[in-house]
Amino acid sequence: MNAIRTAMLMAFMSALCMVIGYLIGGWSGTLLAFFTSTAINFFYYWYSDTIVLHIYGAKESNSESFPEYHQIVTNLANQANIQKPRLYIIQNKQPNAFATGRNPQK
Known part of the structure; x- marks a missing residue:
């Protein structure tokens, strides 16, 4: 269940970034936002434990x-x-x- 919630949250945040990208830069902004949000989601998924430990x-x-x-x-x-x-x-x-x-x- 947590994996589904995590995936839904990541998809929602990516969609929000894509909408903002579209409003700022049209379809090219949407593509840029998609690839950027995908890279950021991947980074935070793999390194979230290290980031939290570093913050504390x-x-x-x-x-x-x-x-x-x-x-x-x-x-x-x-x-x-x-x-x-x-x-x-x-x-x-x-x-x-x-x-x-x-x-x-x-």
Whole structure:
């Protein structure tokens, strides 16, 4: 379901760019907007996880620095029978957790 919503959002944003391109530059503006929005959508789909981590200033943690966090996540991943995710630390006083990536390997 999330893949369908993501595709619909990307298609809507591309269509909006194409309409604006048409209003500014006619059919050539539409084509330019189509190719530009396709390239941007592809870029953000493949690199969104890296972009989000960079925005938050997240640094990947190792098990020596934060052994209790890694142990908790390892136990949860084993109970759920999934691969243990990589852990990143951000400098923030509020507790925060989020997941990012397009598949378990990324």
